[in-house]
Amino acid sequence: MVISRxxxxxxxxxxxxxxxxxxxxxxxxxxxxxxxxxxxxxxxQVRWPALIIYTFMGLPPVLVGLLVYLLLSAQGPFGxxxxxxxxxxxxxxxxxxxxxIVTGLTMVAVRSKDREIRDTALSLGAxxxxxxxxxxxxxxxxxxxxxxxxxxxxxxxxxxxxxVGGNIEGKTRVMTTAIVLETRRGNFEMAIGLGMVLxxxxxxxxxxxxxxxxxxxx
Amino acid sequence: MDRLSLSEGQIYGVMGxxxxxxxxxxxxxxxxxxxxxxxxxxxxxxxxxxxxxxxxRRRMAMVFQKPVLFDGTVFENVAYGLRLRGLPGREVxxxxxxxxxxxxxxxxxxxxARTLSGGEAQRVALARALILEPxxxxxxxxxxxxxxQNVALLEELIRNANSRMGxxxxxxTHNVFQARxxxxxxxxxxxxxxxxxxxxxxxxxxxRDERTRAFxxxxxxx
Numbered sequence: 001m002v003i004s005r006x007x008x009x010x011x012x013x014x015x016x017x018x019x020x021x022x023x024x025x026x027x028x029x030x031x032x033x034x035x036x037x038x039x040x041x042x043x044x045q046v047r048w049p050a051l052i053i054y055t056f057m058g059l060p061p062v063l064v065g066l067l068v069y070l071l072l073s074a075q076g077p078f079g080x081x082x083x084x085x086x087x088x089x090x091x092x093x094x095x096x097x098x099x100x101i102v103t104g105l106t107m108v109a110v111r112s113k114d115r116e117i118r119d120t121a122l123s124l125g126a127x128x129x130x131x132x133x134x135x136x137x138x139x140x141x142x143x144x145x146x147x148x149x150x151x152x153x154x155x156x157x158x159x160x161x162x163x164v165g166g167n168i169e170g171k172t173r174v175m176t177t178a179i180v181l182e183t184r185r186g187n188f189e190m191a192i193g194l195g196m197v198l199x200x201x202x203x204x205x206x207x208x209x210x211x212x213x214x215x216x217x218x
Numbered sequence: 219m220d221r222l223s224l225s226e227g228q229i230y231g232v233m234g235x236x237x238x239x240x241x242x243x244x245x246x247x248x249x250x251x252x253x254x255x256x257x258x259x260x261x262x263x264x265x266x267x268x269x270x271x272x273x274x275r276r277r278m279a280m281v282f283q284k285p286v287l288f289d290g291t292v293f294e295n296v297a298y299g300l301r302l303r304g305l306p307g308r309e310v311x312x313x314x315x316x317x318x319x320x321x322x323x324x325x326x327x328x329x330x331a332r333t334l335s336g337g338e339a340q341r342v343a344l345a346r347a348l349i350l351e352p353x354x355x356x357x358x359x360x361x362x363x364x365x366x367q368n369v370a371l372l373e374e375l376i377r378n379a380n381s382r383m384g385x386x387x388x389x390x391t392h393n394v395f396q397a398r399x400x401x402x403x404x405x406x407x408x409x410x411x412x413x414x415x416x417x418x419x420x421x422x423x424x425x426r427d428e429r430t431r432a433f434x435x436x437x438x439x440x
Contacts (some may be wrong), residue, residue, distance in 0.1 A: 116286045123248055123356070124299040124346065125279035127272050138289055 006190075008170065013197060016174040018155040019087055019161070023094035027102045027154075028147050030095075036136055040114050050107065056100035059092075065163030068093045072164065085166040090174070093160035098150035105149060109142030110135055113149070144213045151205055155198070175217025220256075222405065222412050226353075229380050229387040230360055231401030231418065233394070233433065238407040240390040246354045247388065248280045280356040283363070285343035286292065287331035292323065292342055294332045299350045310432060317345040328435055337368035344372060348379050355379060357389045361396065398422060406430045 014208045038046045038053075070076050072084040072092075114135055121134045136143065158176035165172035167181060175198050183190040220273045224230060232240050245251045246258060249265060258265045260274060279299070287295050294312045305313075318324040321341040326334065331342060340360060347355060357376065361369040377383045377400065391397050397404055397418065404421040406414040406429070414427045424429040 013323065116284075119250055119280075119286075120282065120286040120288075121298075122250055123278070123282075124302065125272070125276040125350065126302050131300055134288070135368075151318070 009194075012050060012169065012173050012194075013201070014180050015172070016155065017086065017160045017175075017196075017201065019090045019150065019174060020094055020099055022156075023091050023154045024098055024102075024147060024151045026091070026095045027150050029096035031099050031102030031142060031146070031150070032106050034101040035143075036110050036132055038103070039107040039110025040118065040132065040135065041205050043111065053100050053104045053107065057104050059097060059100065061097055062158040062163065064096050065160035068096065068164045069159065073078045083174060084164060085168060087165070087172060089164040091174060093164045094157065097160060098154045101153055102146045102150040105146030106139075106143050109146065112142075113139050132212035138204040141213045143161065144209050148206060148209050151209075152202060153203075155202060220411075222332055222415060224386065224388065225403075226386050227380070227384045228402045229376070229389065229400050230403050230405055231397030232388060232390045232405045232407065233392070233397055234407035235433070237409075239356055239410040242409065243409075244280065244358050244390055248273055248278055248356050250280075258359065260435075261396065276350070277353040279347035279350050279352040280358065281340075281343050281347050281355075281360045283359040285339045285381070287334070287339055287342060290331060291327065292318070292329050292331050292334070293327040295342055296346045296349055298346060301351075313349055315425060317349040320378075321345045321350070322371070337364050340364060340372065344375055348375065351383055352385060353390065354386045357387065358392055359392060368397075376400060394422075394436070402420060406433065 010046050038049060043050070047068060068089060069084065071078050072081070072089055073079055074084075083092075117135050118131050121131045156176065158180060160169075161172070161174055162177050162180065165174070166178065167173050167177040173181075175194050177192045178196075179194045182188070183195065228269050230417070232243060234240055241252070246253055249271070252266075259410045260268065260277075263276060288298065293314055296317055297310050300310045300313060315324060318327055321344060323338060323341055323345070324336065329429055331339070334342065340363075343362065355376070360376075361372050364372070373396070376387055376389070385402075388399060389397075395440060401418040403416065404414075404418045406421070406425075406427065408429050414421060414425060416426075421430060422434055
């Protein structure tokens, strides 16, 4: 197998999962409450935020890379933190990419069930918080779907991590940037091998999340 | 009439043509919607300024025309309101068993609620409301989609709650016969206004309003 020939490969895979995994966790922690809030409000009240989120769901990764690059570069407002070309910078960029997807899909899911769940829960004596928790629980299948979509986005993108991470060997090289590099080098065997690993990981993540949804019980 | 008083311990039948404001009235009473004008008093206190509001809401429970059962088992559905109120687990289990027995569904406690038939689902919804022993039970056409057997059962449960616990029942119904069977008093709504309110026997035998007369006689009212 291709992987076993290169001990550095395991580090690349590990970093990919760490960066994208952390980015998705952050995006979920921010996006699920935000999407629930927006989804529980009347649609006409949140028309503009919704439009902006929908637009950002299709944000080009290179654009996010550029913005984060400018913010973190030595001359930028956060330059003093010296985060550019670090895994932290990559996590920030991927969080920005995954957040609108998690938020937007959560919002749509919550909106589709909010009214009847809310009325029923309220009429049985739920407080505001208890209603929100019930709505999240009742829409969890769709919300997990939103997180899966966000994970796919983060794991698959190359533009943002390339720009803010710099594809530095042993430090910021992840699977997608490694594929780009190996392809340029003409090392197609390695590139394809990495691609297969990427696909397999995506499959495993989906299997885990699918089981979490509990849809298999229906 | 711009004033409607509802007395404790009575069963009210709220009737009127579609769009008369029957469901709106229930939603306002349940504090799900805010009135654009006017006030709602509960035992003399303005509900808009009642604090804590949650405490007031928890004196009422509502059953909707189409029962919305939560994902999870029948048991969990019936237990929901008690768990919101932080009741200990043993107490919850005891009360749920008791209420499921009352609606004849104890054998379905572990079933997933979404797999139930329409009649069973509405019985679960009623048990989920009655378990809370509310002061006021609001029912929005609870039997309109059910077969006669389930209708009879639900009516029995509603009557029982009223006589056993003194629950005030406000029942929206299209069905004149149901109102005759259950209601102590009848409220007739037309275009968002109360056109008649009185003891059921009187309203049915000698309605004062022309539109009420037409409705109870089964004529069309527009």
